[in-house]
Amino acid sequence: MKKKRVFISIIFVAIVGGAWFGYSEYKRKVKDLANVTAHFTMQANELITIFENNETAANAEYLDKIIAVKGNVKAVERDDRGYFTIVLGETGSLSSVRCSMDSLHVKDVAGVKEGLHITVKGACTGFTTDELLGSDVILNRCVIQTEK
Amino acid sequence: MKSLFVVIATSLISTSSLIAQDKYFTKSGRINFVSKAALENIDGNNKAVTCVLDTKTGNVQFAVLMKGFEFEKALMQEHFNENYVESHKYPKAEFKGQVVNNPEINYAKDGTYIVKVKGMLTMHGETKEVETVGNVVVKSGKLQAGAEFNILLSDFKIEIPKLVKDNVSNTVKIIVDCSLEPLKS
Numbered sequence: 111m112k113k114k115r116v117f118i119s120i121i122f123v124a125i126v127g128g129a130w131f132g133y134s135e136y137k138r139k140v141k142d143l144a145n146v147t148a149h150f151t152m153q154a155n156e157l158i159t160i161f162e163n164n165e166t167a168a169n170a171e172y173l174d175k176i177i178a179v180k181g182n183v184k185a186v187e188r189d190d191r192g193y194f195t196i197v198l199g200e201t202g203s204l205s206s207v208r209c210s211m212d213s214l215h216v217k218d219v220a221g222v223k224e225g226l227h228i229t230v231k232g233a234c235t236g237f238t239t240d241e242l243l244g245s246d247v248i249l250n251r252c253v254i255q256t257e258k
Numbered sequence: 259m260k261s262l263f264v265v266i267a268t269s270l271i272s273t274s275s276l277i278a279q280d281k282y283f284t285k286s287g288r289i290n291f292v293s294k295a296a297l298e299n300i301d302g303n304n305k306a307v308t309c310v311l312d313t314k315t316g317n318v319q320f321a322v323l324m325k326g327f328e329f330e331k332a333l334m335q336e337h338f339n340e341n342y343v344e345s346h347k348y349p350k351a352e353f354k355g356q357v358v359n360n361p362e363i364n365y366a367k368d369g370t371y372i373v374k375v376k377g378m379l380t381m382h383g384e385t386k387e388v389e390t391v392g393n394v395v396v397k398s399g400k401l402q403a404g405a406e407f408n409i410l411l412s413d414f415k416i417e418i419p420k421l422v423k424d425n426v427s428n429t430v431k432i433i434v435d436c437s438l439e440p441l442k443s
Contacts, residue, residue, distance in 0.1 A: 139331065190437055210326075243308065
């Protein structure tokens with residue numbers, strides 16, 4: 111009798127636990143990168159060169175990885191819906207690291223001005239290149255990393 | 259003599275600015291990937307789309323990084339990348355096409371114009387012809403381009419896992435919304 115009760119309890123806990131796990135997985139949001147440690151830290155120029163030299167190899171190594179990129183701010187762009195992009199790289203060069211900022215961290219962009227040297231952390235989504243527009247490494251869900 | 263010089267200089271400047279404004283571009287265009295189904299609606303949003311439009315020839319090009327689609331839920335984003343579009347294997351989607359009725363559009367005059375676009379869409383390693391009708395709003399030297407069209411996942415050999423086949427639609431609506439600026443050369 112006691113054995114049966116223990117067995118039923120285990121089954122019950124397993125069902126409730128499974129349902130809870132399933133529900134929390136279903137509702138899980140994409141991680142806020144402010145609380146995530148970067149896989150790589152590097153200069154903007156370094157990252158651009160890696161992609162320009164061999165896009166396929168760079169994709170294999172860096173796609174989806176969290177990268178903290180240090181560089182000079184070339185531009186701060188705001189689109190018509192209020193999304194910000196911080197463009198890092200050398201002024202005058204067509205190549206850049208374009209950082210689409212996480213809308214949850216929009217207020218951090220306020221202090222960012224052209225010419226500042228900053229570190230932006232984001233998820234690497236790839237590389238685009240065009241003879242007219244130049245080459246860009248794209249980071250998404252970006253946050254500004256404050257130096258400790 | 260001086261006035262002749264001013265006339266020539268002015269016409270040269272205006273000619274060069276006309277040439278410079280043949281091409282329009284954005285690197286922060288938006289594309290939504292919307293799938294409506296019985297179980298759940300899926301809506302992915304990419305806001306780092308590159309687009310170049312040559313108003314002289316009507317040539318238009320889009321480049322989209324598949325990893326750049328953001329979803330409300332993490333699980334949706336993971337499934338989209340891993341099980342559907344396999345973005346690790348096929349990181350980019352591209353569209354190369356033409357504004358078919360380009361001569362009917364006066365890019366120098368503010369207004370809303372209907373555009374017919376036709377071209378080749380490459381996604382998941384497959385290329386398919388796509389044709390749609392959209393609109394371009396010309397306002398103060400900038401263009402706002404928008405279009406909506408449906409694609410079939412099966413056309414791009416994107417397989418829906420058997421387990422969710424009844425709950426995920428094979429038809430996906432693509433919504434394009436790009437604010438294009440003159441490309442200064």
